Amino acid sequence: MTHSLEQIAQLEHSKEFARLHQKFHQFNPLKVLRVDQFEIRHSNILAWLLDPNETHQLGSFFLKKLLTRLVMRAENEGKGDGIDFLSFLYSSFHDAEVSREVKTHTNRMIDLLVHVPSQKLVLVIENKFHAGESDGQLVDYLAYAKAEFQEPGYTVLPIFLTLASEEPSDDSYLLLGYEDVLEIIEQQLEFSKETTADAIYDFLSFYIEVLKEQLVHDAESVELALTVYDENKNAIDFLFLSQNDNFKKQAVYKSIYKQLAKLDESEKTALRKIYGAKKKTIDFVFNIGGNVIREAFLDFVKEADMPEEAYAAHIRFPHFILPDWSDFQETLGEPASAYWLGQAFIIWFERQVGERLKITVELGPIPYVERYRLLTELEKRDVSFQQSGKEEGKRYTKIYTAWTDVGEWASKQEVLKSMFVLYDAPELNDLFRKIAESVEVMEDATEEVEEVTESKLEKVLNKSTVPPIPKEAFDLFCAKHHIAEAERNYHWRNPSFVVPAFTRIEERYGMSRFDWWWHNGALLFWFDQLRDGRLKLILELGPLQGEDRVALIRELEMLGVTFKAVSKLRTAAYTRLYSNIKVIEDWQDAQQVAEEMTKLFQHPRHQELLAKIEAVSMASSDI
Incomplete structure (x- = not known):
């Protein structure tokens, strides 16, 4: 064990490991009582909080806030x-009765049952802190409560x-998460600190820390944890696996x-x-560092060629957008709050639960006028x-969800494969096209451009895959705009070209400082075939030498x-x-694709x- 002992000794000298260990071992009496580890003890605390007549002296604050949370959660829309x-x-809950472990007619136990006789209201709460559902419970x-x-x-x-906002097997149940419980308690302590008894305040503060440790990995x-695992992977794996046998079937271990045997x-x-x-x-370092869904996701974005x-x-929730969705911001506006990646969609x-992987597409809190128009356009296209x-x-409005079974959650490759099963699903790619179509209609309405017809939409959406950009279309476009053979390069997805002004700029500012496409010049046009069936024209300034690049930018700024x-940094590249x-209505129609290329190229803002750029190039040629 000599080699492993050396690695374990190195772990003991890790400053990051020591800091993490210190964070996890601050005194908390609830941890001493092991409240954090048992569902039944969380139910006891919830029962205490839900009862307006209990010793917390908070009245019905928690119970009413819980009802508010039920209404606010997007997953519960339509259920209530x-x-x-x-x-x-706005009613009194003074007579609320909270019961624990209520036995049903089939001898099952309801975790929490709240009865408010004066309001004829009953809450049946099934608490799942770590455990899963039992069949039919x-x-x-x-049925028991209604009877x-x-x-x-x-x-x-x-x-x-639930702890992780898992969805119930029975759709009639309203979803609530422990993050809701956490926020309710935090709100109470924040706004009522002066009126909350010290002992109650301390107890709830300790409970907040317990919940945060389970919910919020700061x-x-x-x-x-990632740093420790990256630098001490062998030691962490060795120590963790020495006391945990349930990973023996995983080939990687x-x-x-x-060696342990x-x-x-x-x-x-x-x-x-x-x-x-x-x-x-x-345990924390092993679970974070070796998090399979995170590791699989990092491979997923790499294979999908997504920018950082x-x-x-x-x-827990690895997330992404299609790279070109950032272009929607001009039409849809920015989300009103710090929403995921700061774009309209996520x-x-x-x-x-049940060893499945789920994918969700959601529209976030963009300005209401744009939100309403977009949802209306999506609705026209049968997005539910x-x-x-x-x-x-x-x-928040979910517009797509899908699931797939994962053969082996311990296998990164199995999880990665399942991610691509969901990502490549024809239904999801149809949605991407419908989103693109809806946003384009909104753009066209804003710019008073001819609106896309329904027949055009049907043709686009009926295609499950998008074929290559036709070479004939690119050749037609280049012929129309007098782009010579030496000034263009055909690629099935990203045909590119330059114009004479770019050559004149290169005479003054030089070529790129490292290889860039086929041209290695200062500027480049290219068309991009997007995943959602659209054609995009891009003009980019490339990686010139630092001072030359900054000088060119200054001229353009003028x-x-x-x-x-x-x-404007000298180290900037693109x-x-x-x-x-x-x-694009029909990717097989080279004439139509060429015409759309021309529309993009001749757009007034682009011209x-x-x-x-032409003015700068002419000034350059005069020097």
């Missing part, structure tokens, strides 16, 4: 129709409370288990003591969503071309000057920019 939540929020609980409270006028609200802890008893005892002293920290700004490898993966999503004040500060997009 016909229920007058507003009347409940949700149906049984709801017990048959009196006319009663409202029975079934609630599925950025610092995650970064520390077989060699470690073989050869240890004598004294060595095994030493490992047990080391692991026992740092168990929580080692288009994704985030979150450990796509994310998440692991579901909760109708309440079109109401003013609604912020003519009114705007640049971000980062583009700066997009212009892009525009068109939906205005090109005239400024």
Whole structure:
């Protein structure tokens, strides 16, 4: 075990590991009582909070806030129709009765049952802190409650409370997450600190820390764990696996288990003591560093060729956008709050109960006028969503969800394969085209351009895959605009070209400082065939020598071309000057594709920019 002992010793000297261990071992009496590890103890705390007459002296604050959260969650849209939540929020719950472990007619136990006789309201709460569902239990609980409270006028609200916002097997249940519980308690302490008894405040503060540890891996802890795992992977794996046998079937760990099997008893005892002293920290580092869905997602975005700004490898909800969705911002506006990647849409993966992988596409909190118009256009194209999503004040609307089974969650390759099964699904790619079509119609309406016809839409959406950009179309475009053979390069997805002004600029500012496409010049045009069936024209400033690049940018700025500060750094390499997009009706029709290329090239905004580049090039040629 000499080699592994050296690595373990190195781990002991890791400053990052020490900091992480310190974070996890701050005193918390609830952890001493192991409240954090048992569902039943969380249910006891919830029962205490839900009862307005309990010793917390908070009255019905928690109960009413919980009802508010049920209404706010997007997953519950449509489930509470016909229920007058507003009347409940402004009513007295002084007679609320909270019961634990209520036995049903089939001898099952309901975790929490809240009965408010004066309001004829019953909450049936199934609490799943770590455990999964049992077959038929949700149906049984709801049937019991309805049978017990048959009196006319009663409202029975079934609630599925989980740690990771898993969806219930019974659609009639309203979804609630422990993140909701956390935020309710935090809000209470933030706004009522002065009126909350010290003992209650301290207890709830400790409970907040317990929930945060389960729910919120703060950025610092995650970064520390990733650093520790990256630098001490062998030691972490060795220590963790020495006390955990449930990974033996994973091929990647077989060699470690073989090494562990050869240890004598004294060595095994030493490992047990080391692991026992740092168990929580080692477990956290192993689970974060070796997070399969995150690792698979990083391979996914690499294979899908996504730029860094288009994704985030979150450990629970890795998410991304199609790279060109950032172009929608001019038409759709920016989200009203810090929403995922700051764009109108988001796509994310998440692991579901039952060993499934789920993908979700959601429209976020963009300005209401644009949101309503976009949802209306999507609706015309048979995109389904909760109708309440079109109401003013609604912020989040799911427009697509799909699942697939994962053969082996321990296998990164299996998870990666499942990600691509979901990503490449024809239904999802049809949605991408419908989104593109809807945004283009909105753009056309704004610019008073001819609106796309329904027949055109049908042709686009009926194609499950997009063929290559026809070479004939690119040749027709180049012939129309007098682009010589030496000034163009055909690629099935990204045909590119230059214009004479670019050559004149190169005479003054030189060529790129490293290989860039086929031309290695200062500027380049190319067409891009997007995943959602659109054609995009891009004009980009390339990686000139630092001082030359900055000098060219200054000249363009004098003519009114705007640049971000980062583009003006000497180390900057690529700066997009212009892009525009068109939906292609029929990719097989070379004439039509060529015409759309020309429309993109001759767009007034583009021609205005090109005239400024031409002016700089003429000034360059005069020197």
